Amino acid sequence: MKSFTYERPSTPAEAAAAVGRTPEAKFIAGGTNLLDLMKLQIETPRHLVDVNGLGLDAVEPTDEGGLRIGALVRNTDLAAHPRVRKDYGVLARALLAGASGQLRNKATTAGNLLQRTRCPYFYDTAQACNKRQPGSGCSALDGVSRQLAVIGGSETCIATHPGDMAVAMRVLDATVETVDGQGATRNIPIAEFHRLPGDDPSRDTNLKPGELITAVTLPKPVAGTHIYRKVRDRASYAYALVSVAAILGKDGSGHVAFGGVAPKPWRVEAAEADLPKGAKAVTDHVFADAKPTHENAYKLKLAERTLGAALNQARA
Amino acid sequence: MGATATAAARTNEPVLARVTLTVNGQRRDLELDTRTSLLDAAREHLHLTGSKKGCDHGQCGACTMIVDGRRINACLTLAIMHQGAEITTIEGLGQPDQLHPMQAAFVKHDGYQCGYCTPGQICSGVAVLEEIKAGIPSHVTADLEAAPQITEAEIRERMSGNICRCGAYSNIVEAMTEVAGARA
Numbered sequence: 001m002k003s004f005t006y007e008r009p010s011t012p013a014e015a016a017a018a019v020g021r022t023p024e025a026k027f028i029a030g031g032t033n034l035l036d037l038m039k040l041q042i043e044t045p046r047h048l049v050d051v052n053g054l055g056l057d058a059v060e061p062t063d064e065g066g067l068r069i070g071a072l073v074r075n076t077d078l079a080a081h082p083r084v085r086k087d088y089g090v091l092a093r094a095l096l097a098g099a100s101g102q103l104r105n106k107a108t109t110a111g112n113l114l115q116r117t118r119c120p121y122f123y124d125t126a127q128a129c130n131k132r133q134p135g136s137g138c139s140a141l142d143g144v145s146r147q148l149a150v151i152g153g154s155e156t157c158i159a160t161h162p163g164d165m166a167v168a169m170r171v172l173d174a175t176v177e178t179v180d181g182q183g184a185t186r187n188i189p190i191a192e193f194h195r196l197p198g199d200d201p202s203r204d205t206n207l208k209p210g211e212l213i214t215a216v217t218l219p220k221p222v223a224g225t226h227i228y229r230k231v232r233d234r235a236s237y238a239y240a241l242v243s244v245a246a247i248l249g250k251d252g253s254g255h256v257a258f259g260g261v262a263p264k265p266w267r268v269e270a271a272e273a274d275l276p277k278g279a280k281a282v283t284d285h286v287f288a289d290a291k292p293t294h295e296n297a298y299k300l301k302l303a304e305r306t307l308g309a310a311l312n313q314a315r316a
Numbered sequence: 317m318g319a320t321a322t323a324a325a326r327t328n329e330p331v332l333a334r335v336t337l338t339v340n341g342q343r344r345d346l347e348l349d350t351r352t353s354l355l356d357a358a359r360e361h362l363h364l365t366g367s368k369k370g371c372d373h374g375q376c377g378a379c380t381m382i383v384d385g386r387r388i389n390a391c392l393t394l395a396i397m398h399q400g401a402e403i404t405t406i407e408g409l410g411q412p413d414q415l416h417p418m419q420a421a422f423v424k425h426d427g428y429q430c431g432y433c434t435p436g437q438i439c440s441g442v443a444v445l446e447e448i449k450a451g452i453p454s455h456v457t458a459d460l461e462a463a464p465q466i467t468e469a470e471i472r473e474r475m476s477g478n479i480c481r482c483g484a485y486s487n488i489v490e491a492m493t494e495v496a497g498a499r500a
Contacts, residue, residue, distance in 0.1 A: 003328050006350045006396060032392045035353070036373050048350075050397055076386075080452040085460040096455045100477025101444065103374060105386040106393065236455065236476035 001038050008050040012214050013183040015051050020181035020210030022047045027212060029072060030106040032099075033115045042125065042132055056110075056214055059083070065220035068177075071110035071213045075099070075165070078109060088218060089226030090245050094168035097230045100237050110213035113166055113176065113193065116204060117159035117263075118239055119148060130156045131201040138201075141293075147241065150292040150299045152262035157201030158293070160260055161194055162239050167259035168228060169216065170267050171245040177215040180208065187217075194264035204263075224249045225314040229306050230259075242302045248314035252276040256307060258286065261299055279308035335396045339364065340408030348395055354388075355379045357395035358405055366406035366435045370479070377478030380436035380443075381405050387443035389477075406435035409442065417498065418442050421491035429482035437478050441492045444474045448496075466496040 009015045019025040025047040028034055037043040056070040059081050067083055078084055079095035099107060121127040121139040128137035140148055140158050149158045174190040188206065195206050207213075224247040232238040240260035248254035252275045257267035271285035283304040290300060330349040337344050339362060346361055355372075358364040358381070367390060370378035374392040381390045382404040410416035418438050421427070428434040448464050456473045457464045464470055471489050480488065 001351045003331050004350055005331050006333060006394075028394075028397070031394065031397065032374055032389070035392050035394065039372065052397060076447075076452060080450075085453065089460055092453065092460055093455075096453060096457075100374075100377070101447065101454075101474050102377060102380055102387050102389045102440065102477045103392075106388050234476075236473050 002041060002044045002046075004045055005047045006050065007047070008053050010053060012051075012054050012056065012179045012212055013181070015049050015054060016179050016183075016210050016212040017181035018047075018049045019212070022049075025049055027051050029108040029111045030074070030103075031111075032103050032107050033111065037116065040123065040125065042123065051212070062217060067218045069109050069216045069218070071108060071215055073109045075104040075107045075109070075112060076101070079104070087221035088168075088172060090171060090228050090247060091165070091168040091218075091226075093226065093228035094164040094230075094243075094245060097228055097240075097243070098164040109165075109216055112163055113169075113213065113216070114205065115163055118162045119159040120144060122159060131159055131197070131204075134200070134202045145293040145295045147239065147260075148293070148296055149262050150296055151266060151287055151290040152196050152264065153291065154197045154199065154201070156199055157197035157263070159197070159201065159263060161204075161262070161264050162260075163265075164228070164230060164240060164243060164259060166190070166194070167243055167245040167257050167265040169218075170265035171247060171255050171257040172218050172222070174219075175217045176213055177217060178207065178211045179214050180212070181210045185214070190216075190265070191267070196263050201263075222247050222255070224254050227310045227313055229310050229313075231302060231306055242299050242306050244303070244306045244310050246307070246310045246314070248275065248311065250315055252278070252311050252314065254314070256282065256310070258303055258307075261287075261303060275311070279304045279311055283307060333396045335399050337395070337398055337401055337403055339403045340405060346395065350394065350396055352395045353391050354381065354383070354393050354395045354398060354403070355390035358390065358403075364405050364407050367439075368432055368435060370433065370436075375479070376433070376436075377440060378433050378436040380439045380478065382439055382443055385446075387440050404439070406439055409438065416442070417495050418491065421494045422488070425487045425491040425494065426484065427488045427491040428480070428484050433478060433480045433482075437475070437480065437488055440475060440478045441488070441495075444471065445492065445496050447474065466493070468493070 026045040028048045057072040058070045060068045079092045084092045121129045127139040149160045176188040227246045230240045230243040243259035246256040268286045274281040368378040370376035372391045374389040379390040410419045454473050456469045
């Protein structure tokens with residue numbers, strides 16, 4: 001690991017200002033992803049700004065009947081929160097499907113949104129990777145791509161967003177709240193938070209340098225059966241090959257987002273009207289522009305069948 | 317955290333910082349390279365070598381400690397991020413002449429072979445029973461709004477962050493089940 005300096009500010013604006021003014025600085029919260037990457041020298045910050053003391057750890061009801069989740073709320077606490085379990089079951093289920101108990105105790109709401117891909121070529125510093133080293137190429141395109149994106153990728157990158165939580169937040173229409181070094185705040189709809197690689201895969205999100213996530217807000221609860229189905233290589237503690245976050249009525253109507261298939265949680269709202277017709281009608285629409293590799297084309301059928309299982313679960 | 321951690325880096329010179337931890341009930345003042353993980357602080361600086369370094373990437377669970385009442389991967393956190401924290405390692409749970417009930421149950425049920433993952437398994441096992449008691453749900457909890465029960469399926473799911481290459485899993489489940497039963 002490269003050496004770094006360290007500070008622990010006391011307000012969100014101070015933290016944002018500290019990262020803004022210090023070259024190659026990064027925020028650290030749970031650290032479960034960042035420290036892993038620092039040990040491999042995939043991330044080499046010169047300065048760490050520890051945000052754990054900022055007090056952004058409350059879960060509060062909003063005036064609109066929704067929920068405001070502080071950036072530092074741990075994954076364990078969010079999944080166990082009574083309101084989340086009662087009204088946002090898809091979010092509790094997604095959180096509990098991710099990582100291990102030890103990691104969920106440390107990992108934060110904001111950090112989970114910002115976790116980086118687990119593409120094997122991003123992790124292997126001997127390989128070309130445009131996300132890790134812009135301009136170096138993409139070894140994944142003709143490589144081992146079984147886990148990688150079938151849609152939303154580009155000629156320069158087919159990495160997936162690895163998380164579960166963000167997929168649930170996408171189907172819940174969450175909003176990400178931020179503050180910058182000047183103290184200016186903004187709200188980013190979750191659909192616009194993560195970005196597609198295009199010709200610059202190094203940027204995973206639309207956050208500006210030094211911009212700090214302070215909270216994630218959920219609108220008022222949506223009625224229906226809340227479902228998160230995750231298909232993976234092991235029964236526990238593995239990344240999704242395909243996941244489905246859905247809120248469905250008994251007639252199949254509702255909302256659905258897919259994980260494990262794209263550089264961001266993948267949702268096509270226009271396809272949701274077809275949900276009562278069954279899974280195939282929806283996935284044919286959602287994945288109409290898919291460009292799978294020979295190794296990951298199975299994900300298209302798997303997405304259809306996983307959604308089919310979710311629809312059966314909602315009808316039961 | 318003082319001004320000591322503000323010297324310039326990139327020459328890759330070590331940057332030192334002070335931190336005070338309470339480890340197994342004892343206050344410990346340390347001056348550490350900012351890069352020092354909580355695991356390395358315990359093993360290399362406090363000579364508490366019960367916690368093991370397996371993968372050093374949060375995948376195996378051999379480094380599991382209980383920090384402010386919660387189990388975490390000590391390899392994936394910096395010691396300097398834990399100013400004032402209460403840390404329990406396997407040495408703090410029990411000693412050979414005064415075993416923690418979970419340690420005694422692992423002995424009784426052969427919950428290990430080589431023993432390398434065992435300190436992490438035991439710290440995790442103790443915390444898992446507390447998590448269930450506190451009502452924290454898991455991936456296999458059928459009803460999110462009901463209190464989770466101590467079942468084999470719950471134990472197996474919740475212990476998935478602790479790998480045992482000898483494959484002592486079924487005996488670990490038995491040891492944990494016995495401790496849970498004795499407590500109920």
